Each structure stands twice: as C-alpha cells, then as structure tokens.
Amino acid sequence: MNKLLSIALNDLKIALREKGIWINLVILPVILIIIIGLVNGGFGSSTPKTYVDVYDNDQSALSDQFLQSVRDLNPNVILCPLDNDEADSCKLKDVTLDATTSQKRVEDRVISAIIEIPPNFEQTLLAGEPTQVIYRSGETLAQPSALLQSVQTAITRISGASLAGRVSAFALAQTEQADAISLDAFYQTANSIWQNPPASIDYQLTSGGGDAPSGFSQSVPGMGSMYVMFTVLAGATALILERKNWTFQRLVMMPVRRWQILGGKITARFLLGMLQYSVAFGFGAVLGVRFFDNFIGVLALMISFSLCMTALAFFIATIVKTDMQASSLTLLVSLTIAPLGGAWWPLEIVPDFMRLAAYATPMGWAMHGYNELMLYGGGLGDIVLPVAVLLAASGVLFGLAIWRFKYE
Amino acid sequence: MENIVEARGLIKTYKRKDGTEVQAVKGVDLDIRKGEIFSLLGPNGAGKTTTISMISGLITPTNGDAKIGGYSITKAPLEAKALLGIVPQEIALYPDLSARQNLEFFGKMYGMSGKALSHRVDEVLEFIDLKERQRDRIDTFSGGMKRRVNIGVGLLHKPQLVYMDEPTVGIDPQSRRRILDTVLRLRNEYKMTVLYTTHLMEESQELSDRVGIIDHGRIIALGTQGELTQQVGEEDRLIFSIGEHKIDDAMLKRIKSEVAGVTDAKYEKVDLIITEDAPKGQDVIVDKRGTGTMTAVRSGQTYEGVITVLARRGRKALPSIISLLDSANVEIQSVEVREPDLEAVFLKLTGRALRD
Ligand SMILES: Nc1ncnc2c1ncn2[C@@H]1O[C@H](COP(=O)(O)OP(=O)(O)OP(=O)(O)O)[C@@H](O)[C@H]1O
Ligand SMILES: [Mg+2]
Numbered sequence: 065m066n067k068l069l070s071i072a073l074n075d076l077k078i079a080l081r082e083k084g085i086w087i088n089l090v091i092l093p094v095i096l097i098i099i100i101g102l103v104n105g106g107f108g109s110s111t112p113k114t115y116v117d118v119y120d121n122d123q124s125a126l127s128d129q130f131l132q133s134v135r136d137l138n139p140n141v142i143l144c145p146l147d148n149d150e151a152d153s154c155k156l157k158d159v160t161l162d163a164t165t166s167q168k169r170v171e172d173r174v175i176s177a178i179i180e181i182p183p184n185f186e187q188t189l190l191a192g193e194p195t196q197v198i199y200r201s202g203e204t205l206a207q208p209s210a211l212l213q214s215v216q217t218a219i220t221r222i223s224g225a226s227l228a229g230r231v232s233a234f235a236l237a238q239t240e241q242a243d244a245i246s247l248d249a250f251y252q253t254a255n256s257i258w259q260n261p262p263a264s265i266d267y268q269l270t271s272g273g274g275d276a277p278s279g280f281s282q283s284v285p286g287m288g289s290m291y292v293m294f295t296v297l298a299g300a301t302a303l304i305l306e307r308k309n310w311t312f313q314r315l316v317m318m319p320v321r322r323w324q325i326l327g328g329k330i331t332a333r334f335l336l337g338m339l340q341y342s343v344a345f346g347f348g349a350v351l352g353v354r355f356f357d358n359f360i361g362v363l364a365l366m367i368s369f370s371l372c373m374t375a376l377a378f379f380i381a382t383i384v385k386t387d388m389q390a391s392s393l394t395l396l397v398s399l400t401i402a403p404l405g406g407a408w409w410p411l412e413i414v415p416d417f418m419r420l421a422a423y424a425t426p427m428g429w430a431m432h433g434y435n436e437l438m439l440y441g442g443g444l445g446d447i448v449l450p451v452a453v454l455l456a457a458s459g460v461l462f463g464l465a466i467w468r469f470k471y472e
Numbered sequence: 473m474e475n476i477v478e479a480r481g482l483i484k485t486y487k488r489k490d491g492t493e494v495q496a497v498k499g500v501d502l503d504i505r506k507g508e509i510f511s512l513l514g515p516n517g518a519g520k521t522t523t524i525s526m527i528s529g530l531i532t533p534t535n536g537d538a539k540i541g542g543y544s545i546t547k548a549p550l551e552a553k554a555l556l557g558i559v560p561q562e563i564a565l566y567p568d569l570s571a572r573q574n575l576e577f578f579g580k581m582y583g584m585s586g587k588a589l590s591h592r593v594d595e596v597l598e599f600i601d602l603k604e605r606q607r608d609r610i611d612t613f614s615g616g617m618k619r620r621v622n623i624g625v626g627l628l629h630k631p632q633l634v635y636m637d638e639p640t641v642g643i644d645p646q647s648r649r650r651i652l653d654t655v656l657r658l659r660n661e662y663k664m665t666v667l668y669t670t671h672l673m674e675e676s677q678e679l680s681d682r683v684g685i686i687d688h689g690r691i692i693a694l695g696t697q698g699e700l701t702q703q704v705g706e707e708d709r710l711i712f713s714i715g716e717h718k719i720d721d722a723m724l725k726r727i728k729s730e731v732a733g734v735t736d737a738k739y740e741k742v743d744l745i746i747t748e749d750a751p752k753g754q755d756v757i758v759d760k761r762g763t764g765t766m767t768a769v770r771s772g773q774t775y776e777g778v779i780t781v782l783a784r785r786g787r788k789a790l791p792s793i794i795s796l797l798d799s800a801n802v803e804i805q806s807v808e809v810r811e812p813d814l815e816a817v818f819l820k821l822t823g824r825a826l827r828d
Binding site: 066067070071074077078081082309310311313314315316317318319320321471472 | 525528529530531532549550551553554556558560562563564565566567568569573577578580581582583585625
C-alpha cells in the first residue's frame with residue numbers, strides 16, 4: 065500500500081510539474097467558466113423570464129397595486145394567467161389553474177412560485193389588521209431568489225402605504241391639541257404599528273421552483289467536467305510516454321506488485337481529476353454559484369465522473385500504440401463528448417435525439433446530475449441514477465483496461 | 473564457485489503485427505558466478521536485452537526459467553527482484569524530476585524510506601559524482617550524466633547483483649571511460665556481481681572475467697577470454713585503413729595467395745561518426761564504428777575503407793601486404809596489428825564482424 069501511494073504521489077508531482085499545467089488546470093477553465101456562463105445567461109441580456117401563478121382572491125385595487133409593484137420591481141416576472149401572451153408563454157393551454165395543477169407546475173419547473181392573495185386583502189389592510197400573502201416555492205429563505213426579493217419589496221411597499229395612512233389618521237385625530245403634537249409621537253405610533261406589519265408574506269415550502277437557472281450553475285459543472293476530462297484523459301498519453309522512456313518497465317523490474325503500480329497510477333489520475341473539480345467549483349463559489357446545500361450529491365457526482373474518466377484513460381492507453389495516437393484519440397473523444405454531453409449548454413435546449421445521444425456519454429449523465437442539483441433544486445434522490453450509471457461504466461472500463469493491460 | 477544466476481532453456485517468441493513470430497531468444501542457458509563480471513557480447517538485435525528482460529522479470533519467458541539467488545523469477549518474482557539492481561539500456565528516469573527525486577522515488581520502490589533512504593541517496597550521488605547537480609532536472613543533464621543517474625538507481629538498495637544493459641551507448645569517450653571504471657569498482661571494491669551486455673568487443677575484453685557471445689538469440693561461445701581466443705588459434709588480425717579507396721576481390725585473392733601465413737582477407741566500408749566538427753578542408757575527428765577510438769580523417773570523407781587480414785605471425789606478413797597495396801596505388805593511412813581477440817572469435821564463429 066505504501067508503494068502504491070508513493071507511486072501515486074510521484075505521478076501527481078510529475079503531472080503538476082508539467083509545463084503549462086497551471087494554464088490548463090486553472091486559467092483556461094476559469095476563463096471558460098466565465099465565458100460559457102455569460103453565454104448561458106450568467107449576467108447577460110438574455111435573462112430568462114420567471115413565471116409565477118397568481119391567485120388573486122381579493123381582486124381589489126390594493127391587490128392590483130401589489131401585483132403591479134411586483135412587475136415594476138422585476139421586469140422578468142410574468143404573472144400567470146394575468147400576463148399571459150398570445151404565444152401562451154405561461155403554458156396554460158389545456159390547463160385549468162387550481163391548487164393541484166399549480167403545485168405540479170412548480171415541481172415541473174414550468175413556474176418558479178405560486179402567489180396567493182387572500183380574500184379581503186384590501187379590507188383587512190385598510191382596517192389596520194395584519195394580513196398575509198402566501199408564497200409557495202422550493203427555495204430556501206436563506207438565499208432568496210430575485211423573484212422572492214421583489215415580492216418581499218412589493219409587500220413592504222404596500223405595508224408602508226398602509227402605515228402612512230394609519231399614521232395620518234392618528235395625526236388627524238390629534239389636531240385639536242396641535243401644540244402637543246411632537247414628531248416623537250408619530251414615530252412611536254409608526255413603530256408600534258410596524259411591530260405587527262400590516263401585510264407580510266407567508267412562505268410555504270414546496271419542492272421545485274426557485275430562481276431561474278443561472279448561467280454559472282451550468283458553466284461551473286460543465287467546464288469543470290470538461291477540464292476533468294482533459295486532465296484525466298491526458299493520463300493515457302502519460303502512461304504511453306512512461307513506457308516509451310522505460311520508467312514503467314523499470315518499475316516492473318523492481319520488487320513492486322503489479323496491482324500496486326497500476327493502482328498508484330490510477331489513484332494519481334483520479335486525484336488530479338478531483339483537484340481539477342475543486343478548482344472549478346472553488347471558482348464557482350467565488351461567483352456565488354450555489355452547491356453547498358447539495359454538497360454530498362455534488363461530491364458523489366465529482367467522484368463518479370472522475371473515476372469514470374480515469375477508467376476511460378486507462379482503457380484508451382490499452383488500445384493505442386503511440387503517445388501521438390493517445391493524444392489525438394483523447395482530444396477527439398473530449399471534443400465530442402463535451403458538447404454532446406451538455407458541458408457547454410443545458411441539455412434542455414437541444415433537440416430530443418441529441419438529448420438521447422447525450423445519455424450515451426458519461427458527460428451526459430454527469431451533467432444531468434449536476435443540473436438536477438444546481439439548476440432545478442433536486443436532491444440526492446435525483447442523482448442516484450446518474451451516479452450508478454457512471455460507476456457501472458467505470459467498472460466496465462476498468463475491467464476492460466485491466467484485462468487488456470500489458471506490462472511487457 | 474556459487475552461481476547467483478542460473479537460467480535454463482530461456483526462449484522468447486514475439487508475435488509481430490502481421491501474425492508471424494520472431495524467436496528473439498532461442499534457448500539460453502546461463503550461469504553467473506558470485507563476484508564476477510560476466511559480459512554478454514553480441515551485435516545489435518542478438519537478443520541481449522530480451523535475455524536480460526526475462527531474467528529480471530520484465531517479460532515472461534515463452535519457455536524456461538531463471539533463478540536469482542535461488543528464487544525463481546517467475547514463481548517468486550518479488551524475492552528475486554529484491555536481490556537485483558538493474559540498469560536498463562534506455563535512460564529509465566523521469567525527465568521532469570531532479571536526480572535526487574528520481575533516486576528517492578525508486579529507493580522507495582525497494583522499500584527504503586526516511587533517513588536511511590536519504591542517507592543512501594547521498595552515498596549514491598557521491599558515487600556517481602553528481603552531488604552538485606542533484607537538484608537539477610534530469611532533462612537538463614548531458615547524456616553521460618543521465619547514464620550515471622541511470623546506473624545510480626540500479627545501485628540504490630546495495631544489490632549483490634547488477635544487470636547493466638549497454639550502459640555506455642551514445643556517450644562521449646570520457647563518460648564511457650568513467651562508466652567502465654565504475655563497473656570495475658563495483659566488483660573490486662563492493663564485491664558485486666555484474667552482468668554486463670555490450671556490442672563492443674573492447675569493453676567486454678577490458679571488463680569481463682567471463683564472456684558469453686550471443687548471436688541470433690543463441691549463446692554461441694562461453695568462457696574466459698583465454699578460453700575463447702584459443703578457439704581461433706594463433707592468428708593475428710591486420711587492419712589497414714585506406715580512406716575512400718576501394719579494393720576489388722582480385723586484390724584480396726592476391727593477398728591470400730601471395731603472402732605467406734595469410735588465411736583470410738576481407739574488405740569493408742565503415743561509416744564514420746563525426747563527433748567534432750572542424751572548418752572545411754581541415755581534418756575532423758571521428759569516432760570510427762562508434763567504439764570511442766578517435767581518428768582524424770579528411771573533412772568530407774563519408775566512409776573509411778578497411779581491409780582485415782588474418783595471418784599467423786602477422787607482423788612478418790605486414791611488409792609483403794604493404795608492398796602489394798602500394799603496387800595498386802592504394803594509400804594506406806594506418807595499420808593495426810591485433811593479437812587474437814573476441815572480435816576474431818566472433819568472426820570465426822559467424823563469418824561476420826561483430827559491428828555488422
Ligand atoms: N517487443 C518486441 N516485439 C517484436 N520483436 C521484438 C520485440 N523486442 C525485441 N524484438 C526483436 O528481438 C530481437 C532481439 O532484440 P533485443 O532487443 O533483445 O536485442 P539486443 O541484443 O538487445 O540488441 P541491441 O544491441 O540493439 O540493444 C530483435 O530482432 C528485435 O527486433
Ligand atoms: Mg538491447
């Protein structure tokens with residue numbers, strides 16, 4: 065085991081001393097994460113619309129006012145069915161909106177949230193009683209989406225308006241003793257009313273919904289996985305080169321078991337893949353990409369994808385003869401698998417047959433998993449299949465590689 | 473005397489891409505005695521590396537087995553390999569790592585670690601005289617220095633037995649000299665056993681206690697140098713260098729028939745390996761046949777004509793041959809007289825020169 069680790073560490077050391085390694089390991093992935101993230105709508109002009117189902121059970125001037133201020137605050141919000149257009153962007157054709165269908169629409173991510181305005185919203189507010197707007201979504205309050213922030217602000221505005229009305233009423237009632245009116249009294253009154261805000265939001269957690277997908281939530285795992293693929297598959301070339309310069313043969317002639325040699329080399333490549341992922345996701349964290357809430361799931365995907373690429377690298381090393389062949393083949397494989405598997409853009413936007421093709425690649429499964437976790441708020445349950453597929457593929461490729469591997 | 477290597481019936485058959493088979497080694501038996509320098513002498517492609525690879529556990533013999541210190545290399549490879557130090561024909565080092573890092577890593581593969589390893593690496597660096605350059609990357613080293621590190625790795629665990637596969641290939645004469653001295657020190661000072669392969673008769677002659685001559689995958693002669701040269705009798709070899717002159721068969725026949733004591737005469741063209749460039753028109757120094765023997769030839773000369781004559785009491789035959797060549801206007805540039813040697817043995821056994 066000691067010798068295995070020594071071999072792994074030595075390989076890592078050699079890989080990290082290679083000329084230009086930092087460009088490939090850090091600089092290029094970071095640049096591509098930014099570019100691809102922006103193309104996918106990171107901060108770009110093509111910010112996707114956010115759809116919300118609205119149940120206005122009050123239909124009053126104040127409820128209208130509230131919805132209008134949500135629209136004003138966030139121009140990307142489309143209130144369904146109120147703001148539906150001819151193209152039916154709310155996707156309401158053949159749908160009767162009710163609690164169950166809306167709930168389903170949140171889960172399917174057709175809409176991001178449901179807003180419910182209670183009956184007598186206006187009346188209650190004008191009477192100075194507290195009232196609540198219901199907001200249902202899968203997001204957590206710790207990291208509110210842009211949508212939720214606009215709804216919160218709109219509520220605060222309505223409350224503010226109501227507050228002003230009540231404070232004015234208080235002022236009018238006091239005019240008989242005008243000399244006694246002090247600013248302090250107004251402040252005290254406003255403050256005591258605010259203790260119990262006139263209108264507030266009743267957050268209700270459901271599954272699904274949340275923020276519109278951020279471009280970086282696509283580009284961090286996408287470019288990260290692509291570079292993991294580059295870095296790890298380079299192992300095929302490295303192995304052939306070790307044969308060419310005889311260091312591999314020298315190891316075989318030393319008192320080391322064969323599984324220790326191969327195990328050491330596999331461990332080194334796998335760790336390099338994980339290092340590459342850490343760089344991508346570390347930078348993602350800087351960009352504010354959310355993955356910590358699903359860290360275990362993300363880690364499981366990282367491990368299974370790195371492992372799968374390592375197995376592929378060693379398999380490739382057994383089917384080529386020269387280091388030139390190894391690097392051409394790995395380049396071909398990488399450049400096919402990366403876009404096909406959804407590293408560059410979400411699989412949602414490609415035609416169905418290409419989405420099917422994506423699932424023929426390890427990248428497709430990995431990206432499916434990352435998208436579930438990082439774009440659609442999925443949980444561990446959603447990545448069991450991708451992880452299982454990647455691990456099974458690793459098993460098969462390792463099996464083939466070890467079977468075909470020649471020590472001579 | 474005790475044998476440290478005992479190989480029996482080693483055969484290696486390689487499959488070529490087109491499906492045909494090549495038998496690189498065709499049944500080799502080999503006993504190497506403790507404390508000796510044994511050299512395996514043979515031309516390129518004779519099967520030296522293949523033989524070494526089988527008795528070091530790199531490749532599995534198609535047939536046969538070898539015991540190293542009593543351990544079968546095929547059945548108890550770890551025990552056998554632990555006794556062995558290996559210096560491969562290739563420079564088997566990591567070019568991106570320093571000399572020290574290479575030594576430390578390979579030392580760990582022999583189970584060494586910590587202070588003991590570090591101390592031993594110091595010793596080896598001292599021995600190969602590269603202490604000053606220990607922190608430099610291997611790819612900044614000269615060919616000779618790389619060869620020395622390559623040897624150092626083979627000595628790390630103080631093995632009783634070292635295999636050295638053509639350790640002087642492709643380096644300059646000074647570095648070659650240094651390595652030959654190192655090999656002698658291994659036997660004389662450290663009492664190691666050395667198996668040394670080479671295609672150079674001079675090296676074999678200088679180093680070895682016993683020699684095995686290998687050709688086309690078979691050991692065709694084995695013994696001490698005295699035993700081997702006795703096989704060719706008393707004949708001396710006369711070697712005439714004649715520049716770019718060409719000689720026809722008629723001349724060779726005349727030498728054989730007209731000069732007393734001559735049994736054979738051959739002509740061949742030897743390619744010149746230019747090692748030091750000189751300005752046009754002046755003499756250049758060449759390494760004739762890659763043996764490290766330096767000669768000056770005219771600039772622009774691409775080959776050297778060499779006549780080899782076998783003769784009993786060669787010195788006596790010399791004047792007659794010179795006058796024969798003179799009469800044909802052949803300009804003789806140098807003459808060498810060699811007593812019976814391994815080259816002659818090889819020539820006699822195979823009908824070819826060792827360097828072909
Ligand atoms: N992997 C291989 N596949 C096919 N043929 C091989 C292989 N390795 C060696 N051979 C052939 O076996 C023969 C012996 O080769 P080997 O390398 O043992 O010779 P050598 O004596 O070490 O020569 P050199 O002085 O050039 O190193 C050669 O004809 C060579 O072409
Ligand atoms: Mg060889």
